Amino acid sequence: MEETDLTLWGMGTVRNLRVHWMLMEMGLDYTFHPVHPRSGETYSDEFLKINPRHKVPVLRHRNVVVTESAAIIGYVSEAFAAPAGIYVPQNAQERAKLNEWCFFIMTEFDAHTLYVIRRHTTFSSLYGEAPTACKAAKEYFMDQLQAISPMIGEGGFLLGGKLSCADILLTTCIDWAIEYGFELPPNIVAYHKGHSNRPAYKSAFNKTFMDPASIPELMQIPR
Numbered sequence: 001m002e003e004t005d006l007t008l009w010g011m012g013t014v015r016n017l018r019v020h021w022m023l024m025e026m027g028l029d030y031t032f033h034p035v036h037p038r039s040g041e042t043y044s045d046e047f048l049k050i051n052p053r054h055k056v057p058v059l060r061h062r063n064v065v066v067t068e069s070a071a072i073i074g075y076v077s078e079a080f081a082a083p084a085g086i087y088v089p090q091n092a093q094e095r096a097k098l099n100e101w102c103f104f105i106m107t108e109f110d111a112h113t114l115y116v117i118r119r120h121t122t123f124s125s126l127y128g129e130a131p132t133a134c135k136a137a138k139e140y141f142m143d144q145l146q147a148i149s150p151m152i153g154e155g156g157f158l159l160g161g162k163l164s165c166a167d168i169l170l171t172t173c174i175d176w177a178i179e180y181g182f183e184l185p186p187n188i189v190a191y192h193k194g195h196s197n198r199p200a201y202k203s204a205f206n207k208t209f210m211d212p213a214s215i216p217e218l219m220q221i222p223r
């Protein structure tokens with residue numbers, strides 16, 4: 001493991017999984033604070049100093065604090081020497097194509113469809129029920145997924161024949177769709193299987209979804 005000064009707050013959801021996964025793919029050691037989004041801890045005074053928007057994941061590298069799962073994994077991939085199998089953009093054109101994927105996945109999949117469904121099903125006590133919106137969100141998600149499924153490249157990667165931030169974002173959105181019981185196109189199922197069989201994904205998954213009851217320090221925030 002490379003010597004680092006990295007601290008990650010966050011567990012319990014696929015947005016947190018993204019960061020554990022990228023850190024493990026990069027072979028980076030990090031201090032982990034298992035803040036669960038629904039533990040109430042994101043509203044503690046100590047945590048609000050780290051992220052006033054009371055959200056995980058949050059990564060600190062030395063004196064730089066980065067929030068937003070997509071921004072964090074992009075930062076990690078560029079701030080450290082990436083292993084040969086990790087795609088890192090080398091110029092503005094490559095970065096544009098990577099951003100195109102990442103912004104697409106984060107808006108059309110994460111925010112506009114999957115999270116709409118989350119809000120109006122799992123969190124309906126907070127946001128209300130909205131069956132029409134959920135149905136439309138699912139249809140739109142499936143439409144956009146069908147549109148991109150032929151774009152998965154050889155070896156099951158979106159860009160450059162290597163694992164990129166875009167693959168981490170797409171795989172974790174598919175995790176979410178699987179949790180909702182969506183029927184997915186066969187090549188998307190194969191794409192997801194390929195990535196979720198990676199050792200780093202598996203280790204990250206176990207860390208992200210470990211039982212909070214097994215973590216005695218769960219409600220403690222480091223100062």
Ligand SMILES: N[C@@H](CCC(=O)N[C@@H](CS)C(=O)NCC(=O)O)C(=O)O
Pocket residue numbers: 013014015016037038042043054055056057067068069070
């Ligand atoms: N767009 C953000 C979303 C972060 C987010 O909403 N995190 C949730 C867990 S998945 C959270 O921390 N919720 C706790 C809260 O809102 O207090 C990202 O991708 O990092």
